[in-house]
Amino acid sequence: MGEKMLLIAGRSTKQGVSLNVGKHSPEYQEVVTTLEMNPDDMARLGLKDGDRVRLRSKVGEVIVRCKARKPDDLPSGVAFLPFGPASTQLMGGDTAATGMPLSKNIEVEVEPVDSDQ
Amino acid sequence: MTDVRVVENATCTFCGCVCDDIILTVEGDRITQAKNACTLGKAWFTEHTIEDRPVALVDGREAALQEAVEAAARILVESRFPVIYGLSDTTCEAQREAVAIADYIGANIDTTTSVCHGPSGIAFQGVGESTATLGEIKNRADLVIYWGGNPAEAHPRHFTRYSVTPKGMFVPRGRKDRTVVLVDVRRTPSARAADIFIQVKPGKDFEVLWALRALVKGRPVPSFIEEETGVPLATLQDLVERMKNCRYGVLFFGMGLTMTRGRHFNSGALLALVTDLNEYTHFVAKPVRGHGNVTGADNVLSWQTGFPFAVNFSRGFPRFNPGEFTTVDLLARGEADAALIIASDPASNFPRPAIEHLRRIPVIALDPKPTYTTDIAKVAFTTATYGINVAGTVYRMDDVPIYLRPAFPSPYPSDEEVLRAIKVRVCELLDIPLPNGKHH
Ligand code: SF4
Numbered sequence: 074m075g076e077k078m079l080l081i082a083g084r085s086t087k088q089g090v091s092l093n094v095g096k097h098s099p100e101y102q103e104v105v106t107t108l109e110m111n112p113d114d115m116a117r118l119g120l121k122d123g124d125r126v127r128l129r130s131k132v133g134e135v136i137v138r139c140k141a142r143k144p145d146d147l148p149s150g151v152a153f154l155p156f157g158p159a160s161t162q163l164m165g166g167d168t169a170a171t172g173m174p175l176s177k178n179i180e181v182e183v184e185p186v187d188s189d190q
Numbered sequence: 191m192t193d194v195r196v197v198e199n200a201t202c203t204f205c206g207c208v209c210d211d212i213i214l215t216v217e218g219d220r221i222t223q224a225k226n227a228c229t230l231g232k233a234w235f236t237e238h239t240i241e242d243r244p245v246a247l248v249d250g251r252e253a254a255l256q257e258a259v260e261a262a263a264r265i266l267v268e269s270r271f272p273v274i275y276g277l278s279d280t281t282c283e284a285q286r287e288a289v290a291i292a293d294y295i296g297a298n299i300d301t302t303t304s305v306c307h308g309p310s311g312i313a314f315q316g317v318g319e320s321t322a323t324l325g326e327i328k329n330r331a332d333l334v335i336y337w338g339g340n341p342a343e344a345h346p347r348h349f350t351r352y353s354v355t356p357k358g359m360f361v362p363r364g365r366k367d368r369t370v371v372l373v374d375v376r377r378t379p380s381a382r383a384a385d386i387f388i389q390v391k392p393g394k395d396f397e398v399l400w401a402l403r404a405l406v407k408g409r410p411v412p413s414f415i416e417e418e419t420g421v422p423l424a425t426l427q428d429l430v431e432r433m434k435n436c437r438y439g440v441l442f443f444g445m446g447l448t449m450t451r452g453r454h455f456n457s458g459a460l461l462a463l464v465t466d467l468n469e470y471t472h473f474v475a476k477p478v479r480g481h482g483n484v485t486g487a488d489n490v491l492s493w494q495t496g497f498p499f500a501v502n503f504s505r506g507f508p509r510f511n512p513g514e515f516t517t518v519d520l521l522a523r524g525e526a527d528a529a530l531i532i533a534s535d536p537a538s539n540f541p542r543p544a545i546e547h548l549r550r551i552p553v554i555a556l557d558p559k560p561t562y563t564t565d566i567a568k569v570a571f572t573t574a575t576y577g578i579n580v581a582g583t584v585y586r587m588d589d590v591p592i593y594l595r596p597a598f599p600s601p602y603p604s605d606e607e608v609l610r611a612i613k614v615r616v617c618e619l620l621d622i623p624l625p626n627g628k629h630h
Contacts, residue, residue, distance in 0.1 A: 079392050079393075081375065081392070083340065083445070083446075084480070086342075086343045086346075089204070089205075089230040089344070090229060090233040093230075093237040093238075094233070094237050095237075095559055095560070096538060096559070096560070096561050143377075145377050146377040147376055148375075151375065151376070151392055153376060157539070158538045161538065161541055161542060161545065164542065165541055165542075166519075166521075166522030166523075166542070167522070168518055168522075170512065170513030170514075170519075171309050171312065171453050171454055171516070172309075172499070172500055172512040172513055173304065173305055173309050173449060173516075173518075174540070174544075175449065176449045177375075177392070178375075178393045178450050178451060
């Protein structure tokens, strides 16, 4: 079973560096599909570094790989994904008349994906 | 043997810091060293290659420049609701051409500002901005607060070149003379540079800012603020004392405020707090801007249309309305019937419903590199990279214009050249005389 969490999409050094190599480069693809999580959350969900997880929001879903951050860096219940094609799959088109879609604190369900799937 | 050249005072346009002190070593058409640049800037320069790509593709087929210009002009002239978007990674000169096209064809023009600090733009109009240049901050600021931003990873030299470590006229000991505070929901690598890190619960920035405003005005704040926001009352009281008692304070704010619930209310609350603080001391606020010339895009649109983004020319004069004329909304509602995208990749960073519509309409894309947007474009131009191959003007994030010194020429045309050619062809098709009197 999955758990509800808040997803933050944002910039990171690796995302910025790999962007210069090119959007179609393997480096960029890897960076933008690596989800950073709180280690306690990962343990509870039976996840270890490199495992696949499904993120599902109101508008879409993606499968990414997870990686632990220090618990101090990322509070329990919050996950971070670098901006990119994966994070956009989870963003809704409603901007509440501002032009700005929400890409921080998106409600998502995080669910481990069995490796044999 | 390839000749080796050194280009001094080159400008990095990868992020809004627009560092103009880079020393490049150029061997043929590769940059082998970028002295003074940060990790991101080094990657920007040294990963730069002249792509072996056709100058243009029409329907995925290789095309001559003129043929692609013709195809692009026809799409724009024949569409009923064209949208022009992007513009933050190109020169002001190219941005001007894009505004001219929008004006001639009655298009909607919007920039990546709408999905980064657009909400701050709305807040500036509502609350006002107490502003400064980064030079002033470097020379004067003794309290530096970053709110909802991660400069260590997004603008690495912001700390070292402008606001944290440099020695300034009134802060002669540099870092030692400044107090640095970071406010964020995550403990990012930027926290290492701060004396004080304040961790806010996700989505509670507005509440924290409003509590700070109350404390500045000497009003009581209930102790349940900690349960609500994750920040103890004593921490807020301490911060307020520091803010009121500094000589020159600055609040830099990032997309942690604008991309979360509250959006322009969050930016507005921060600007209002800064206004309040000016009762006690000198305090300024600056958004930390991402792309190299996103600030230029705001400036060019403002001086040409009166508005910074989300501008619509369909009635023959500019109208501004975020939510109506912002690109994500136009696309998500399925309104635009053609798109001209310059130096931006909405197909990889817009929300899914907007991307779905973009796939349904004819797209014209200008970009030095293949992107998700050039992949879906009906007409795709390969253009030269600004700052590396193209000269022109760029605005740093503090609205200071900087002229670019390119390292070497590119075989591809600049965005400005392609846009001007499209503009001229559009005018011919619509039988509009060009402003300089020349009839094509
Ligand atoms: S801080 Fe920004 S502008 Fe300066 S070198 Fe780094 S990426 Fe380039």
